Amino acid sequence: MLTKRIIACLDVHAGRVVKGVQFVDLVDAGDPATQAARHAREGADEIVLLDITATHEGRQTLLDTVRRTARELFVPFCVGGGIRTARDAGQVFEAGADKVSVNSAALADPTLISAIGRSFGAQAVVVAIDARRDPAAADPVREAQVFVQGGRKPAGRRVVEWAREAEERGAGEILLTSMDADGTRAGFDCDLTAAVSEAVSIPVIASGGAGTVAHFADVFARGKADAALAASIFHFGVSSARSLKEELAQAGVPVRLPC
């Protein structure tokens, strides 16, 4: 039976894992390679590394970090942050990533999705969408808006429609972050996740708002998510992927518990 994926996310700044609420008050949370290996060992189904520096000067540091992290990692490994061209993506793949996630660059030039897919396969292209409900709209969920710049600036696109376009252009997966829920630890935005998941045939990874095991069970059932991103829940030994998955299995969620 196909299982629901638990994906460990590492926010990386200048070669170090950092944690903060909505990218402020950053706290050092360790070495990316060590952290990724630990998450994989503890049962994470996949590792996402998001470079939140994403400056031109930081590119070489990022590639070094990707190379070091990928070396001993034998689960899928996705890298995002600052990938603007198919060439940027190529460098990240060469360094050992299996997938790249693109966000604002794909909004600015949607042909980036197909350009990466053509060379590396659709399975290697994850389109990340930062979403906020539109409280002024008749249907705040279906008319949720895409945001850029860490959730500060509206992109002028509706989330569901952009997810569909990304799929048509050859995206392999959607990484959907609710900017409303992010950092709250009050649960994923299940209604929004379900709206996107029902609109596309590719997997949807839910992100933002995880605080308890029940939140994960909820986003898989009600939110129809295929995978869920866990970041802060794993840091500082709060919980491991294994203990999270054992509790999910007890709640009836199909998860991978290695033999």
Add this chain to the structure above:
Amino acid sequence: MRVTVIDYKAGNLTSVLKALRHLGADPVVTDGDLSIVESAERIVLPGVGHFAATERLDSTGLTAAIRAAIARGVPFLGICVGMQWLYSGSTEALQQPGLGHFAEQCTRFTEGTEKIPHVGWNSLEVRSGSRLLQGVEPGEFVYFTHSFKGPVTADAAAITHYIEPFTAAVERGNVMGVQFHPEKSGEAGLKILRNFLAWSSEGAAC
């Protein structure tokens, strides 16, 4: 140990090479140097993306060289599209023949309520007698990402269920294929690659 890895410009080989090196093998990549295939001791054909990309194997002469190597008894492992290529073809690209080592055709998952592609970790029903999957526990999970699949036949070494049962691993003598990505399937995947590297015509993998 030298392993010849075929590059037909469909996707990225880094992960496969990394896993092979991790297991102590010495991978040599070729995108058309037939002499490397002619002297190969072991061949891996990875591949993601569209079945039509395998046309490059024909145009470079690699198909014929691989066919000869297989006939010589060289152990061969196809991964993902590399496994599908072992069949007569795929409905993904009807004009493009596969190697035809297995007579059947690969087809797309049947449309319905489930998502296509099939992406994620799913479990293996291992058939007894598989040398490639020796020591793999029943129900062990491996990582898949695909929309097309091989039919269940007598050559299936493992079966996985998604929408319908399909062949997750195929094996006949020295010719083996896996629909999943062993290089991305944690310890279970490494064990399968290790079995392939240990495969010899003399007997069971150790």
